[in-house]
Amino acid sequence: MKMAAALLLLVCAGAVLYSAQAQNSYDGLPDDYKKGVDLALEQLNSHTVVHHHFRFLKTLDKSDIESGFGVKYLYHHFYLKPTTCAKGSTVSNPQTCPFRNNRPLIDCTVCYKTAADQIESIPKPYVHCIQRPRLTEEMRTNRMEHCKKMNYNSGAPTLLASMGEN
Template identity: 40%
Template sequence: MAMLLWVLLFSAGVLFSEAQESFSNLPDIYKKGVELVINSHDSIQNHFLFLESIHHAEIEAGFDVTHIYHNFYLKATKCKSGTDNADTTACEFRNDQVQEVVDCVICYKISAGEIDEMPKPYFNCMLPQLLSKEIKREREIGCFHAGFGHLTPTPLPSTQS
């Protein structure tokens, strides 16, 4: 029994350290978006940590402007919401089957290394089993409004005489 408990504790520690390592390996422009999502949910009781990236993309728009799309998983910890991200080394993941991973999408614009206020960053987080085609479509529309979809080349009118 003691051996089983030790294996479970060791496994949880490995999972936590892998999540922290994967977050530390993210480029800064993606870390900023993950932190924005984590720090924007005041009504949530537990602190969440980055678990893994599902998909990400960036479009260089020129003039030190980049548009970011990032789909990733977060997982609840035993720490209370509002825990400083620098103090999360002691936060263990909750493993009570009630709190599964949360699927998040964030789209935002970065200028000179900082997230722009305009257009307002779009993000949406929910349990993966609740993702429907309609919600995925809402995410696409939200990213479009956040500027991610406005980047297709537009032909300039000809000024020839």
């Protein structure tokens, strides 16, 4: 009996730690990447078929290209996980809602341009989120191609630097 109680306590502690780790994962993201996660969450929550809040679970891949003059192009591939909190409930902070383990993860890719630490509207930020089991290889390829098109370097810093040599 004591062994079962100890095992139950261990499982509960692990669940709490796992939940806290996911929250810390979001809190540990640089602000530029949090903005992209928030953009994906905002888009996901705008759909009427979504009935629960989602939370950031973990980053799979991320990169940024600094273009100079405070301009960055960011790419972020991450998972969102559904929570037990219903959308529209009086939850003050959805990031505190417990995860649901009976629903698939949402696989998201976002890429966007920031200037002065704000997301720019041109080029339009790209957000693609889909339930993980539905993600196809073609979708992965299309995501990468779209983000590669956005991550261009205007060359302006190089051109300005070379003009001073004449």
